[in-house]
Amino acid sequence: MTRTPRERMVLSAAQLVRIHGVGATGMRDVVAHAEAPRGSLQHYFPGGKDQLIAEAVAWAGDYAARRVARVAAKIEDPTPGKLFAAMAAQWRDEFTAQGYDAGCPLVATVADTAATSDDLREAAGKAFDGWQRPVAATLEDYGVPAARSTSLAVLMLSALEGAIVLARAHQDVAPLDTVVAELRPLLDGAASGVANDSFATPGGASTVD
Amino acid sequence: MTRTPRERMVLSAAQLVRIHGVGATGMRDVVAHAEAPRGSLQHYFPGGKDQLIAEAVAWAGDYAARRVARVAAKIEDPTPGKLFAAMAAQWRDEFTAQGYDAGCPLVATVADTAATSDDLREAAGKAFDGWQRPVAATLEDYGVPAARSTSLAVLMLSALEGAIVLARAHQDVAPLDTVVAELRPLLDGAASGVANDSFATPGGASTVD
DNA sequence: GGGCTACCATGACGGACGTCATGAAGGAGG
DNA sequence: CCTCCTTCATGACGTCCGTCATGGTAGCCC
Numbered sequence: 448m449t450r451t452p453r454e455r456m457v458l459s460a461a462q463l464v465r466i467h468g469v470g471a472t473g474m475r476d477v478v479a480h481a482e483a484p485r486g487s488l489q490h491y492f493p494g495g496k497d498q499l500i501a502e503a504v505a506w507a508g509d510y511a512a513r514r515v516a517r518v519a520a521k522i523e524d525p526t527p528g529k530l531f532a533a534m535a536a537q538w539r540d541e542f543t544a545q546g547y548d549a550g551c552p553l554v555a556t557v558a559d560t561a562a563t564s565d566d567l568r569e570a571a572g573k574a575f576d577g578w579q580r581p582v583a584a585t586l587e588d589y590g591v592p593a594a595r596s597t598s599l600a601v602l603m604l605s606a607l608e609g610a611i612v613l614a615r616a617h618q619d620v621a622p623l624d625t626v627v628a629e630l631r632p633l634l635d636g637a638a639s640g641v642a643n644d645s646f647a648t649p650g651g652a653s654t655v656d
Numbered sequence: 657m658t659r660t661p662r663e664r665m666v667l668s669a670a671q672l673v674r675i676h677g678v679g680a681t682g683m684r685d686v687v688a689h690a691e692a693p694r695g696s697l698q699h700y701f702p703g704g705k706d707q708l709i710a711e712a713v714a715w716a717g718d719y720a721a722r723r724v725a726r727v728a729a730k731i732e733d734p735t736p737g738k739l740f741a742a743m744a745a746q747w748r749d750e751f752t753a754q755g756y757d758a759g760c761p762l763v764a765t766v767a768d769t770a771a772t773s774d775d776l777r778e779a780a781g782k783a784f785d786g787w788q789r790p791v792a793a794t795l796e797d798y799g800v801p802a803a804r805s806t807s808l809a810v811l812m813l814s815a816l817e818g819a820i821v822l823a824r825a826h827q828d829v830a831p832l833d834t835v836v837a838e839l840r841p842l843l844d845g846a847a848s849g850v851a852n853d854s855f856a857t858p859g860g861a862s863t864v865d
Numbered sequence: 866g867g868g869c870t871a872c873c874a875t876g877a878c879g880g881a882c883g884t885c886a887t888g889a890a891g892g893a894g895g
Numbered sequence: 896c897c898t899c900c901t902t903c904a905t906g907a908c909g910t911c912c913g914t915c916a917t918g919g920t921a922g923c924c925c
Contacts, residue, residue, distance in 0.1 A: 490903075558767045559676070602838045699873075
C-alpha cells in the first residue's frame with residue numbers, strides 16, 4: 448500500500464484488463480480503482496491509454512515470470528509435471544477463491560488489440576517471452592534437455608492459457624485439472640531422458656497428409 | 657452470397673469479434689460490414705447487442721464443430737495426432753494466408769464478457785461444448801477409450817486456443833507447430849490403448865504438495 | 866382495395882469515452 | 896520572498912456508442 452500513484456495506476460489497469468478487456472477498461476475506471484488523481488494520468492502517461500496498457504502488460508509479464516520462480520522454489524522433489532501442476536494450481540486457487548471474473552491480461556490484450564495496435568501486440572509478445580523464459584529454464588534445471596525445454600514451455604503456456612479460457616467459460620476449474628492430468632506424464636517423461644516420440648508411429652511423416 | 661441479411665449480420669458480427677473483440681465491435685460496424693440496412697438491427701435483434709453477439713458465438717461454435725467433422729473425414733490413416741495436426745493446420749493456413757488479425761471469437765468473447773454478461777459467457781461455454789463434442793467423438797472413432805476421449809479433447813482445445821493466442825502475439829505460427837509436435841505422440845499413444853500414466857510416479861498423489 | 870405484417874430508413878438522445886487546456890497546491894533551491 | 900517544477904484538480908470538447916422513435920415501403924391475405 449506504500450506504492451506510488453503511478454504504480455497503483457499500472458497495477459489497477461492490469462487488473463481491470465483482466466476483468467473487462469482492453470476496450471472496456473476506461474481511463475476513469477483506472478484512476479478510480481487506483482484511488483489516484485485523474486490529473487496524474489496525463490502527467491505520468493503522456494502516451495495516453497496505449498502507454499498505460501503497455502506498461503500494465505509488461506508488468507503482468509514480469510509478475511508471471513516472478514511467480515514461476517517463486518512457485519518452482521517451493522516444490523519438493525521437483526519434476527516438470529509438478530511445475531505445471533503448481534502453475535495451474537495458482538489459477539485453480541484464484542478461481543475457487545475469487546470467482547471467474549478475472550482472466551489472463553495477456554490473452555485479453557491479444558484478443559482485443561492484436562489487429563489494432565502493433566505496440567500492444569508486441570508488448571504482449573514480449574510479456575509472453577518473459578514468462579516462457581523462466582519456465583524453460585526451470586525445466587532445464589529439472590533435467591529436460593535444452594533443445595526440448597522451450598518447446599515444452601510453449602506447450603505448457605498454451606495449454607494453461609487455453610484451459611483458463613475454458614474454465615472461465617464454464618465457470619469450472621475442471622479444464623485446468625484435465626490438462627494437468629493429461630500433460631503430467633508427458634512432461635515428467637521428458638525429464639528422465641525418454642525420447643519425445645517414443646510412441647509415434649515408426650517412420651511416420653511429421654506433417655498431416 | 658445468397659444469404660439473408662440477418663445471417664449476414666450474425667456472420668459479420670462473428671468476424672468482427674474475431675478481429676476487434678466484443679467491446680470494440682460496434683453495431684454500426686456490423687451493419688456496414690454485412691452491407692445490411694441499419695434499421696434491420698432492431699427488427700431482427702430486439703435483444704440488442706447481446707443477442708447479436710450471442711448468436712454470433714453460437715454460430716462460431718457450430719462452425720467449429722462442422723469444421724472438425726469435415727477435416728476428420730479427409731484424413732487418411734487417421735490417428736488422434738493427425739486430427740490435432742489437421743485442426744492446427746487450419747489455423748496455420750489462415751494465419752499465413754490472411755495474417756494474424758483474426759483470432760478465435762470464443763476466446764475474445766470470454767476475455768471481454770465473462771465477468772459482465774452471464775448470457776454471453778454461457779453462450780461461449782455452450783459453443784465450446786459443441787466444438788469439443790465432435791472432437792471427442794472422433795477420438796473414440798480412432799480407438800481412444802471413451803473415458804479418455806473427453807479429457808484429450810479438452811487438452812486439444814486448450815492447447816490449440818493457447819497456441820493461437822501465442823501465435824497472434826508473436827505473429828508467428830511456430831507455437832502451433834510446437835504444440836502439434838509435442839502433443840502428437842501423446843495423442844497417438846492414447847489410441848493404441850497405452851495407459852495414460854505409464855510414466856507417472858507410481859502411487860503419486862495427483863495434486864501438488 | 867383496405868389492412869396487416871414484415872422489412873427497411875433516418876434522425877435524435879443520453880451517456881461514456883480519450884484527450885486536452887487551464888490552473889492550483891506544495892515543496893526545493895536561490 | 897520568489898521562482899521553478901512536480902504533482903494534482905477540474906472542466907470542457909469532440910466523437911462514438913447502443914438504443915429508441917418515427918415513418919416509409921413492399922407484399923400478402925381477406
